[in-house]
Amino acid sequence: MSDERSCACGFEFHCDNGEPLRVTFALDCCDREAMSWAATTGGHSGDVVRDVMRAAVENRFGNVLKAPAEIEWLTDNGSGYTADKTRSFAAYIGLKR
Numbered sequence: 001m002s003d004e005r006s007c008a009c010g011f012e013f014h015c016d017n018g019e020p021l022r023v024t025f026a027l028d029c030c031d032r033e034a035m036s037w038a039a040t041t042g043g044h045s046g047d048v049v050r051d052v053m054r055a056a057v058e059n060r061f062g063n064v065l066k067a068p069a070e071i072e073w074l075t076d077n078g079s080g081y082t083a084d085k086t087r088s089f090a091a092y093i094g095l096k097r
Contacts, residue, residue, distance in 0.1 A: 003060065003067075005029040006095070007074040008052060008081065010044040024048050026056040029074065035059050049080040050089050057093050067094030 010024040024044050025037035036055035038048050057067050073095035075081040090097065 003028065003030075003069070003071065005072040005074065006035065006056060008049065008056075009076060010078075024052050024080075026052050028060070044078055044080045046080045046083040046086045049083075049086050053086075053090060053093060053095060057095075066092065069094070071095050073097055 005028075006026055007029050008024065008026045010022055012020050012022045014020055019041055021039055021041060022044055023037055023039045026035045027033065028035055036052045036059055038052050038055075040048060042048070053073075057064065061067060071094060073090055075097070080086065087097065
């Protein structure tokens with residue numbers, strides 16, 4: 001069922017000039033809707049991950065501070081996802097690991 005489980009991940013590719021472009025995204029695991037994403041030449045930092053989390057909740061549920069029900073949030077265990085600040089923020093907006 002939609003809105004019960006989401007996942008986030010990232011990928012990287014290189015532009016014609018050789019510079020890397022990194023994309024962090026969030027998907028609904030049921031309907032595979034891309035709920036949010038961010039692209040940067042920097043890394044998949046905690047700041048970027050938290051921006052993607054916030055945008056995913058807002059894009060899915062409107063201008064709200066948190067999801068209306070707890071949502072399971074699946075990720076790899078990259079440092080941007082496992083940082084204490086990111087874990088605290090996720091819990092605050094209704095995402096659980």
